Amino acid sequence: MIQPNRRILGGAGAVLLVAAGAVAVSQCTADPVVETGNEEQAEEAVAPMDTLAMTPDAIRAANIAVETVQSGGLGSEVLAQATVTASPTGEAIVTALASGAVTRVYKRLGDPVRAGEALAIVRSRDAAQIAAAKTAAEAQAVLAQRNLARERQLYQQQVSARVDYERAQAEAAVAAAEAQRARLAARAANVTGDGSGSVVASPISGRVTSENVSLGAYVQPETELFRVADPSKVQIEAAVGPTDAQRLVPGDRAVVELPDGRTIEARVRAITPGLAGETRSATAVLDVPGSLQPGLPVRVRLLPSRGEVSDAIVIPEEALQTLEGRDVVFVRTEDGFRANNVTVARRSAGRVEIASGLKTGQMIATTNAFLLKAELGKGAGEEE
Template sequence: MKNVLLCFALVGLGLVVGTFVPSVSAPVRQLAGILLPPPPASNHGHGHSHGHGDGHEDDEAPEGHVVLTAEQIESAKIAVEEVSAGTLTRKISVPGTVTTDADRVARIAGRVVGTVAEMRKRLGETVTRGEVVAVLDSREVAEARSEFFAARTNLELQQTLFEREQALWDKRISAEQQYLRARQTFTEAQLRIELASQKLQALGFSEADVAELARRFGPVQTVSAAPDAPLRRTVSRLSGLQKYEIRSPITGRVIERRVDLGAPIGGESEEKELYVVADLSSVWIDLSVPSGDLALIREGQEVAISAGNGSEPSHGKIVFVSPILNQETRSARVIAAVDNKDMAWRPGSYVTAQVLVSEEPVDMKVPRSALQAIGGEQVVFVRNEKGFEKREVVLGKGDDVSVEIVFGLDPGEKIAAANSFVLKAELGKAEAEHVH
């Protein structure tokens, strides 16, 4: 009997000590627990929480659900997109090299034999179409201009004589033979000036240049008291006949400068070109496509060009597909034109081109980043009021970016399209807590 009373006394002492001294030894607390029922579960104790600090620890998430607030979703950078119809694309990857657009390169040459008197552009400078980039001293040009000037002077003289003879013939004052001779001479003068004009145009002068030359070096009609005054004015305007201006045919940048000041050009074994100017606002991508993929390639297809350094790709179109195969590589040359106004692509660089070869519409598609493998099944996370719920889906066709959803989703539902692995990790942590 004394032993029983002693036992109850020890138990009572253990309860008192366990209540007011939390650090009491484990054996005493264990002994008290054997004899008394466990205390009721507290809502503020160690119950499972799936709110993860959102202030709703008493909200127990159903299985397959992840409870997150809007702020937590934004903080985790989980992008949400609406499920909708779309297009699956098929692409092939082809290596390529950036080259200049052959239609945007100009080799500026002198069409005459001469000596470089001025070089007005340096390497890398920008030029505009029609701008004078160099000046030559050329005896050939001086002779052609002199010939044109002489022909023009003679034409005006013969025209005056012809008009005079025609007036006399109309009045039957002069003989018909004299009138016919004047008309023939005037016709020959017209032919001579036409030939002189054609010769200037062959040297690179435009019709506007020839007209300006005629205006500038026309014969002097002014009468002066000094007998030699007209001659002096004419000679002064004949100065500089040897100067030959070379203009750029395109707008672009000087990528090559071939000669120096004072260099002879145009002669035998002499340099013919002065500059090479290129417009790099558009470039070509020279692709080498294997014969097995040629059936999928056609002109007008879109291509995405990337340098493999993580930068945004540029887009262009195929403008040429060679009908001839390279005998050594068994591939064909394919050229794509790409806009280059930001000068991101430098000729000579190696790139990779993604060529769009087919497009197929589907009723529902999601980005591949939305898919997660859980328990051997493909799932996506569908947005709901409290966060996300796991949803198993059946996949169809796909491309490099997206995949078709055959079953498991409805159009219009919102899913986690990016960083969905965060939800997979949270779901796994919640399930592990349930197990324990």
């Protein structure tokens, strides 16, 4: 039996292996195949995870404030401390209109009140005298009118002289004037229907912000008993330096920064022509919509029309965060927020001027933006 030559078979096997390898190499170089899934994984590995999904309810629950950025450098705005005050028609001092003892108190501190609504009743001897004088004057006026009618009839019948008719006319006119005076006095004292006292009523609608009255207390006319304020009728008074005051004109825009992080738009209504004696500053009066609590301290950003012209964007310093050594700002998206890399130009008084990385009209997180940074860092740590 003839045995196969193992050397020849081994050589043939080596040739076949080399040929198969050549075919495999030629196939890979001629028709390369790229998988989409592998490419996306590679891209995700390179690109930083700078997006954060967050629902509107979650944003509100975290008290994250969102603000629309506007163009204008630091030189185009004036920062000033300000106070919310009641407008001249938004606060009323309610005083006693007659002397007497307080017998009824209808409203207390913080209670709502309508215009003309009674706050208290003062039982007053003066009010009783005013009511009595009104009744007597009206009775005299009626009597004078009757006497005039009788004298007119007698004069027309040529029974009495003309002088008697003219005297009756004068007496009727005096009586009517006295009755009108008595009615006005009773209205000014806001005399009660039974004439025993005076009604202390509010001239405006709002809430009682101050009270200085007790049952049984004896009060004098013009004694302050209540203060009523309408929170929807307020203004903001901001102290500005003399140089900045010259740049402001009525109608200039302003942004009011509230203590809770919210911002509201306002307009400059007037600028005082003189400077305050102690602070050497002018006062910019702002008209602001909505309801604010009088006495609330706020900060305002005044945007004078005579300010510097700049395309730079200025944001609150709390909106700027540092993420992995980068300056970022969280921009609002449809699904949440995205960390945008920004370049800082300069800083001043809690404001940051951005040279690049933001566009006018974008909405960014301001108050509590650090929570987004923490959440983003936590997500990156979990992935690692």
